Amino acid sequence: MKSEHLYNYILGIADNSLILGQRLGELCGHGPSLETDIAGTNISLDLIGQTRSYYQYAAKISGENKTEDDIAFLRLERGYKNVLLVEQPNTHFGYVMGRQYLFDVFHLLLLQELQFSKDQTLAAIAKKGIKEVSYHKRFSGDWIKRLGDGTPESTAKMQEAIDDLWPYTQELFDMTDADTAMAQEGIGVDVSKLKESYYKQVKTLLTQATLEVPQSTYFSRGGKNGVHSEHMGYLLADLQYMQRTYPNMEW
Amino acid sequence: MSNEQIKNLEEIFEARIARDEKIEAKDWMPEKYRKTHIRQISQHAHSEIVGMLPEGNWISRAPSLRRKAALLAKVQDEAGHGLYLYSACETLGISREELYQQLHSGKAKYSSIFNYPTLTWADMGAIGWLVDGAAIINQVPLCNTSFGPYARAMVRVCKEESFHQRQGFEIMLKLCNGSKEQKDMAQDALNRWWWPSLMMLGPTDAESVHTEQSMKWKLKRKSNDDLRQQFIDQTVPQADILGLTIPDPDLKFNKQTGSYDFGAINWDEFWQVVKGHGPCNKQRISARVAAWDNGAWVRDAAMAHAAKKEELKVKIAI
Numbered sequence: 001m002k003s004e005h006l007y008n009y010i011l012g013i014a015d016n017s018l019i020l021g022q023r024l025g026e027l028c029g030h031g032p033s034l035e036t037d038i039a040g041t042n043i044s045l046d047l048i049g050q051t052r053s054y055y056q057y058a059a060k061i062s063g064e065n066k067t068e069d070d071i072a073f074l075r076l077e078r079g080y081k082n083v084l085l086v087e088q089p090n091t092h093f094g095y096v097m098g099r100q101y102l103f104d105v106f107h108l109l110l111l112q113e114l115q116f117s118k119d120q121t122l123a124a125i126a127k128k129g130i131k132e133v134s135y136h137k138r139f140s141g142d143w144i145k146r147l148g149d150g151t152p153e154s155t156a157k158m159q160e161a162i163d164d165l166w167p168y169t170q171e172l173f174d175m176t177d178a179d180t181a182m183a184q185e186g187i188g189v190d191v192s193k194l195k196e197s198y199y200k201q202v203k204t205l206l207t208q209a210t211l212e213v214p215q216s217t218y219f220s221r222g223g224k225n226g227v228h229s230e231h232m233g234y235l236l237a238d239l240q241y242m243q244r245t246y247p248n249m250e251w
Numbered sequence: 252m253s254n255e256q257i258k259n260l261e262e263i264f265e266a267r268i269a270r271d272e273k274i275e276a277k278d279w280m281p282e283k284y285r286k287t288h289i290r291q292i293s294q295h296a297h298s299e300i301v302g303m304l305p306e307g308n309w310i311s312r313a314p315s316l317r318r319k320a321a322l323l324a325k326v327q328d329e330a331g332h333g334l335y336l337y338s339a340c341e342t343l344g345i346s347r348e349e350l351y352q353q354l355h356s357g358k359a360k361y362s363s364i365f366n367y368p369t370l371t372w373a374d375m376g377a378i379g380w381l382v383d384g385a386a387i388i389n390q391v392p393l394c395n396t397s398f399g400p401y402a403r404a405m406v407r408v409c410k411e412e413s414f415h416q417r418q419g420f421e422i423m424l425k426l427c428n429g430s431k432e433q434k435d436m437a438q439d440a441l442n443r444w445w446w447p448s449l450m451m452l453g454p455t456d457a458e459s460v461h462t463e464q465s466m467k468w469k470l471k472r473k474s475n476d477d478l479r480q481q482f483i484d485q486t487v488p489q490a491d492i493l494g495l496t497i498p499d500p501d502l503k504f505n506k507q508t509g510s511y512d513f514g515a516i517n518w519d520e521f522w523q524v525v526k527g528h529g530p531c532n533k534q535r536i537s538a539r540v541a542a543w544d545n546g547a548w549v550r551d552a553a554m555a556h557a558a559k560k561e562e563l564k565v566k567i568a569i
Contacts, residue, residue, distance in 0.1 A: 025310040025319070028326050029303035030538065032546020034334050037303075041327040048320045055316070069315045093549045149559065150552025157548065242314035242372060249430055251314035251372070251422075 007058055008081070008178035009188050010122070011071070012224065013110070014054030015082035018072060020103060021047030022239055023090060032093055039139055043100070046132040053125045073243035077236055078226035081176075085168035087223065087232050094147055094154070094161035101140035102165055105201050106172045106194065108133045113189040122187065141205055148209025155210065162206065163214050170219035172198070268468060273399035276342035284468060288398050289343050290359075291470060296336035297354045297361035299329045301535050305369040306378060314372055321418060322375060328411045335407070339400040355540045357527065362386075364451045366529030373426055373433075373440035379419015381441075381448040381486065387412050388482050389452060392472035420489065427493045434494075441490065442498045449513075450521040452479040458518075483511050 024044035031037030055068035085103055090096050111133055114126035147158040173195040175183070182188025203213050222228065242251070252260075260279055267274065274280055303326050310326065313319035337347050353359035364382055369375070390412065393405040426437040453459055453475035465471035473481075483502075490497050501514030523529065 022311060025323060028310050028323065029300075029307035029330075030542045032542070032549035034300070034330055034337070036546075036549070038327055038330045038334065041323055041330065045320060045323045045327065048316060048323065052316050052320070072316050093546065146556040147549065147552045150556045151548070153548050154552030154555075238311040241312045246314070246430070246432060249314075249433060251318055251425060251429075 003061065005178045005181040006119070006187065007062055008176070009182040010054050010058040010061075012081045012176060012178060013114075014051050014058070014071075015080050016086050016103070016107070017047040017054070018051040019080070019082040019235065020086040020099075021045075021051060022235060023086065023088075023099075024096075026238075027090055027096065036093075036143075040096070043136050043139070046129075046136070050125065050129050050132070053128075057121050057125070069243065073240045077228060077232055080223075080226060080228065080232070080236070082223050082228075083168065083171045084220055084223040084229055085165065085172065087229060087235060088165060088168065089231050091161070091164075092157060093143075094157040095165065097140050097143040097147065098158065098161035098165045100136065101144050101205070102169055102202065103172075104133060104137035104140050105198055106191075108137050109194040109197060110189055110191065113194070117188070118186040144205060144211070145209045148206070148211040158209070159211050162211055163216075166214040166216060167218060167220045169198075169202075171221040171223060174221060174224055176224050265467075268397045271395075271469075272397075273402065274397050275399045283464075284398075285343050287464065287468070287470065288401065289340055289345055291465075292336055292340040292343075292398075292401055293345075293350045293353065294360050294362075296333050296340060296350070297359055298365065299333035299336060300354075301361045301365045301539065303329050303333075304535055304538055305365055305367070305531075306375060308369050309372060309375050312372070313375075318375075318422070325379075325415055325418065328415070332404075332408050332411070335404050336401075339398075339404045342400050351539075351543060355536065355543065357536065360525070362451060363521070363524045363529060364447050366524050366532045366535060367443070367447055368531050370443075371436050371440060373423070373436040374444070376419050376422030376426060376437065377440035377444040379415050379417075380423050380489070381419075381444050382451065383412050383416040383419055384486060385448050385451045385482050387416060388478050388485070393470070395469065395472070397469045420493075423493055423495075427495065437493070438495050441495050445498050446516065446520075447524075449479055449482070449516055450518075450524075452482060454518070454521070480510055483513055487511050 021044045024040050024047070027037075028041045028044070029037065031040055051072070052068055055071045058071055059066040059068055083103075085099060088095065088099055108130065111126040111129045115123050115130065117123045117126065144158060144162075147154040149155070150158075173192050175190070175192055179188055179191060183190040206213050261281055264274070264280060264284075274284075306322065306326050306329075310319065310322050313322050337350060340350060341347060350359070354361065369378070387409060390405055390409050394402055394409055396402045396405070423437050423440075426433040456462060456474045456476045459475050462471060462474060487497060487502065487504075499514045501512065503512050504510075505512045524532065527533075
């Protein structure tokens with residue numbers, strides 16, 4: 001392989017898009033309104049599109065005869081590098097928007113740096129993604145404001161979601177070995193440096209949404225190293241079903 | 252308005268339709284025209300929305316990323332069709348909430364085909380190929396229907412449906428060129444979807460209650476039986492290309508008519524499903540009702556938030 005660090009680095013970014021895209025896809029046809037249904041599906045579609053670009057690149061540099069689908073569907077759970085945040089279930093619309101916003105803020109910060117990567121392919125994918133992710137962030141942020149500052153019921157539900165999802169935010173800024181190696185080469189982004197801007201933006205929005213910023217200092221992590229939550233196995237069972245049941249076929 | 256005046260307006264109205272002029276939402280129209288259009292357009296919108304469910308069922312299990320993205324885009328298109336068909340319907344003076352109520356209570360109908368389950372990936376191919384194929388045959392004539400907002404919506408719907416149909420055929424083609432398991436899956440899907448697709452074009456002309464009036468208003472340009480024959484004649488050669496067998500032992504090309512003769516359709520099954528006793532009628536409506544009920548707090552919050560913002564604007568203005 002040309003560079004194991006580069007390969008792992010790409011997967012570290014792409015797996016988040018894949019798993020969040022998968023989660024949003026589960027909701028298609030079941031949203032609270034036709035408009036939110038369309039928007040959610042659209043975001044899922046953007047994320048799956050981004051995933052494909054990353055995996056195609058990863059497949060190319062793997063040096064093996066891999067395809068984007070081998071990478072997407074044929075790894076064991078411990079091989080997926082997404083953060084715990086994106087695999088959290090669609091408990092209710094507040095969780096869906098909370099998870100989305102808490103990821104979108106990070107995602108946009110990441111892509112805004114990644115567009116200056118020395119790696120031309122990654123820079124190009126990031127540049128294209130910035131437009132999409134800016135829209136995702138605006139959409140989810142607007143909904144947090146509506147739900148936070150809506151009815152007493154919606155405020156309570158949105159607060160509940162933010163409180164429950166908050167412990168998964170710190171992992172976004174953990175540096176893996178691949179992250180460190182790639183940042184040093186000017187290919188990857190030092191995500192630990194995005195932390196301050198991230199929490200500043202999130203806290204401002206939560207305040208605008210009349211929500212409380214969670215004070216908890218206990219955080220969960222593990223996804224980046226392949227140690228996931230109990231939800232992940234079920235998600236993968238769905239995702240991988242066809243490729244596992246009918247191996248080595250074309251679709 | 253006197254009876255004479257109404258009669259006069261009706262004559263002018265019918266003459267406009269006869270001249271192929273478009274009727275717009277603000278134009279005078281007979282009450283029956285309005286009601287018939289609300290019924291048909293909303294039924295069409297409901298079909299798009301309920302139709303998202305059987306296909307949505309396979310988004311999380313799509314076999315490749317390319318297929319997942321295409322399926323997401325397709326189901327999203329259907330939501331879009333629903334959205335502008337509801338909007339076209341709203342121009343006739345009924346709200347989307349009322350239309351939803353009619354769907355949820357079972358008062359409004361939607362295409363019965365969506366009450367069949369999607370059991371394998373090949374069903375995504377069969378739905379695109381057959382169900383969207385039949386839908387196009389139904390819908391292309393509507394691009395020239397007399398009611399302007401509906402006709403314009405249908406132009407866009409038909410363009411996207413024809414893309415979906417090709418996509419469905421391509422899914423089938425890939426399966427048929429694949430392993431034995433894949434080909435079996437495709438044949439099984441054709442076996443299950445063929446007859447319901449024929450039924451989708453509506454009851455036989457003798458039993459169709461709305462045909463005559465709808466023909467006059469150009470809501471319908473061909474009879475159900477003619478449309479069905481067109482669908483069969485178009486689809487059989489496509490099945491040949493795929494190397495699949497249409498599950499009808501009586502299917503035979505008739506040299507005299509230049510069309511395919513086909514076996515008897517099980518209309519008892521059709522009416523059973525229409526009356527709410529198909530394999531998935533209950534699940535489909537329950538899923539729609541659950542989405543609506545579970546989303547109530549979200550919609551309420553959006554309204555409350557908008558009202559608060561409006562209030563703030565007024566305060567600042569003062």
